[in-house]
Amino acid sequence: MSNLTKTLIVLLTISSIFLCGIVVTYVANADNYRQKYNSLRSERDALSAEKDSLTNQLNESIRQKDELEKSLNKQMASLRTTADELQAKLNNIEREKAELLERVNSWASITKDFSDTTEKQTQTLNAALEEVKQLKTEQIKLSQELEQTSTTLVEKMAIIDSLQAEKRRLIEEKSDLETRLDQLLQAGGKVAMVSPPVTQEKALAMPVRPLTEPIALKSVVTEVDVKNSLATVSTGSADGVKEGMRFHVTRGDEFICDILIIDVDTEKAVGVLELVQQPPKVGDNASTNL
Amino acid sequence: MSPNGQIRATKLVPGSNLYTIILALAFAVVLATAAFVAYKCYFDYGTLFEIP
Numbered sequence: 499m500s501n502l503t504k505t506l507i508v509l510l511t512i513s514s515i516f517l518c519g520i521v522v523t524y525v526a527n528a529d530n531y532r533q534k535y536n537s538l539r540s541e542r543d544a545l546s547a548e549k550d551s552l553t554n555q556l557n558e559s560i561r562q563k564d565e566l567e568k569s570l571n572k573q574m575a576s577l578r579t580t581a582d583e584l585q586a587k588l589n590n591i592e593r594e595k596a597e598l599l600e601r602v603n604s605w606a607s608i609t610k611d612f613s614d615t616t617e618k619q620t621q622t623l624n625a626a627l628e629e630v631k632q633l634k635t636e637q638i639k640l641s642q643e644l645e646q647t648s649t650t651l652v653e654k655m656a657i658i659d660s661l662q663a664e665k666r667r668l669i670e671e672k673s674d675l676e677t678r679l680d681q682l683l684q685a686g687g688k689v690a691m692v693s694p695p696v697t698q699e700k701a702l703a704m705p706v707r708p709l710t711e712p713i714a715l716k717s718v719v720t721e722v723d724v725k726n727s728l729a730t731v732s733t734g735s736a737d738g739v740k741e742g743m744r745f746h747v748t749r750g751d752e753f754i755c756d757i758l759i760i761d762v763d764t765e766k767a768v769g770v771l772e773l774v775q776q777p778p779k780v781g782d783n784a785s786t787n788l
Numbered sequence: 789m790s791p792n793g794q795i796r797a798t799k800l801v802p803g804s805n806l807y808t809i810i811l812a813l814a815f816a817v818v819l820a821t822a823a824f825v826a827y828k829c830y831f832d833y834g835t836l837f838e839i840p
């Protein structure tokens with residue numbers, strides 16, 4: 499065996515071992531494409547099945563969505579109708595609220611005026627009560643004076659009765675003495691002369707006439723000009739009204755104001771308002787004496 | 789004609805048992821590799837020569 503043959507045998511063996519090692523290493527580390535294929539196919543089948551189920555679910559969801567949309571559209575339509583009705587009701591309620599607020603404001607002003615009037619009337623009532631107290635005090639004093647005067651009067655009446663009895667007795671004695679004197683003188687043909695009494699007879703006491711007399715003109719307010727504080731009464735110079743006269747305006751038992759006459763016509767007179775407690779109205783009573 | 793004029797029977801004698809063993813080792817390695825590849829192909833793909 500030549501050396502070349504030996505060398506080739508060795509090289510062949512080495513190269514065979516080397517190449518077989520490479521082949522074995524490659525085959526041992528090669529991927530199992532069949533297994534991968536099977537797994538991928540099963541995964542694809544699973545995904546396909548999942549896709550079908552998801553498609554079915556999607557279709558079902560779409561159908562449910564359509565039904566829900568229809569029902570929601572119906573509900574929206576009904577809710578729109580309800581909203582329109584509620585808006586109309588709200589408008590009505592707001593209008594009623596505005597009217598009620600207006601009425602409340604008017605009632606508040608009326609209540610305020612009523613409160614003011616009540617306060618004024620309360621003050622007037624208190625003043626009247628105070629005046630009544632004073633009048634009662636004066637009445638008590640006058641009653642006491644009346645009682646004293648009555649007692650004095652009774653005493654004086656008793657004195658007068660006794661004096662009148664004395665007077666009658668004296669008159670009877672006088673007539674008796676005159677009768678006797680006439681009888682004595684008739685025998686001598688004479689008559690007794692009647693001499694006037696020394697004490698003059700007093701006349702009856704008469705009440706003294708008062709120095710003043712109320713005019714007592716009564717009239718009615720016919721026109722009122724509150725801005726200029728002027729008023730017109732229904733009596734004029736034909737009834738005796740003169741400039742400078744003062745009319746007292748009353749409404750029932752309530753004092754309203756005074757009217758100082760500044761211009762007089764035949765049937766009416768114009769005056770300035772004074773001591774205004776309340777604005778006078780046409781038809782109020784006006785008189786010169788309360 | 790042959791100069792020797794005779795045909796002599798020759799006996800094959802291996803040159804060296806060492807190189808014979810080396811050749812046998814190389815053959816065994818190749819054979820084992822082929823068996824391993826066949827085994828892998830058969831058990832992975834179910835066939836030896838076809839593409840599944």
